[in-house]
Amino acid sequence: MDVYTIAVIPGDGIGREVVPAAVEVLKVLAEVHGGFHFKFQEFPWSCDYYAEHGEMMPADGLDILKGFDAIFLGAVGNPGLVPDHISLWGLLLKIRREFEQVINVRPAKALKGVASPLTDPQGFDLVVVRENSEGEYSEIGGRLHRGDDEMAIQAAVFTRKGTERVMRYAFELARTRRKHVTSATKSNGIYHTMPFWDEVFKDVQRDYRDVRVDSYHIDALAAQFVARPYVFDVVVASNLFGDILTDISGAVMGSIGIAPAANINVNGRYPSMFEPVHGSAPDIAGRGIANPIGQIWTGALMLEHFGHRDAAQELLQVMEDVTAEGIKTPDIGGHSGTRDVSDEICRRLRRR
């Protein structure tokens, strides 16, 4: 019996609603599936925690997390309480960085029972592989002067190592799928880093001649996600571009509330973190209507990561059955609450 220790961080806003719901589902799945078992331990690290302690997590927070097999996180951010760049760099982005979760994997596909806002999504099925450790997200930069002459500067840093790594990950993944990798670039406007990105892409593709490649500037690619999402298989993107593309692909699925994600540590030194694409959604928090599907699907990615493909498949199947039958939250046109959805998934898992 495989036992996995999972650090659970609901975080802020709807994270506190969807995480408990998804944990419940995972517990039931383990129970009925057998073969593996979870030990969940919850941590209250969040903006509220910051309000009380002046930091997003305790000084030894990372040490504590390090001992777990994975981290299951909801969402971070409550700009009314803590400025976003403080809360995010103090928790979510800190974990991604310190635990070398250098790859962010974000699948998106047409789901039964979830209407896409597109008239013709044609059963699209893609994965964005996002660089998760460098690029446009950096703490390098600062401000100069005051008053009218004030300016802010921010450096984007792209290393060959980090860039190659995410591209190779994308190519390997493509080999298990439809063997097509699309690169998101902006080498026409972003003068230094993006031509570099293109060069590395050209280098890496030489090792994967069996994989079809193409490349779009991010503006055109974002438009294509709307116009023809079904032409993409694996899309490899920088930190920022991957962030933007996966909110779009979430919207194209029907709701950002259903989009799953995995922050993968590839060197085995630290736990990976599983956290959906959506944010803390302060506007709907506390009303029990947040969509738990993104968090539950993210749980399935965690199972896959542990090698339990069957259980992951089973969970996705039941999840889709439930939405297909109309038991779903308002963001995807239903009338159910967060717990109605997760309870129904549990009930069906038990019945199988």
Add this chain to the structure above:
Amino acid sequence: MDVYTIAVIPGDGIGREVVPAAVEVLKVLAEVHGGFHFKFQEFPWSCDYYAEHGEMMPADGLDILKGFDAIFLGAVGNPGLVPDHISLWGLLLKIRREFEQVINVRPAKALKGVASPLTDPQGFDLVVVRENSEGEYSEIGGRLHRGDDEMAIQAAVFTRKGTERVMRYAFELARTRRKHVTSATKSNGIYHTMPFWDEVFKDVQRDYRDVRVDSYHIDALAAQFVARPYVFDVVVASNLFGDILTDISGAVMGSIGIAPAANINVNGRYPSMFEPVHGSAPDIAGRGIANPIGQIWTGALMLEHFGHRDAAQELLQVMEDVTAEGIKTPDIGGHSGTRDVSDEICRRLRRR
């Protein structure tokens, strides 16, 4: 009789098809409308020009352009011939920078006869006001090391002056519309420049208390452009974010081929430049099927800029009548060629 001298730069790819078509339309409009007259002069600056001369435009190119009332540009880029960052920074971006065209105005709305890919676009009508002189597009940066240790660094620079300027422009524009400004930020992930952007937005909004404001992170905003484009009026964005958002809003209209844009010089020292959102589209160039609507609508923005609102309105009206009747290019579901569309617009302008 107002006479306007216009420097015409068709540029690359479909620019060479849609620009002549749009120039024809503008000539006819001037003829039938009276009150103003255009003097067009064409320049062959492009990637082909580069192939011959080793530069995108002659050394005195900017001096030549300076004497015109406006620049009417098609598209730049032919990556098969010249790397994109060379061609763009040698022509399009160079003109934007040197001529202090600090604001890029890009309207998008539901057009009659053009099917949106969205099931429910609800007659959306928005304008993205894009910072056009700094931000993520800079020549500041470079490379370090070779081989495995290679890295590329790129600085994004946001000045208070540039940021305030684009925001004030957006607020002033909103006062002539539905009095709502949305700020595109990413202050949760982009640590230095985006919190600065938010601060400036807070400062500027104090002078426009009659205007409703909100703020979205770029990822969420991109998703909202797909989910609910109709909730936006004026959206103010950085150089890169504005670039991405306007390709999305173009796609949401039904085709990036119809999206218009104006690069505005606000200090009166240099001409402004009118250039649609779409690129040179090498894949369809030379086939006579490029959509001229983006370039023609861009011509209407030029007329508005010169103060000829009536003529601009008339042109938009006829343009929409023509697409509404199904005389349109394949990208928006029609069977007509570039010239069929522009000829029909000319014919109708003459008949009025």
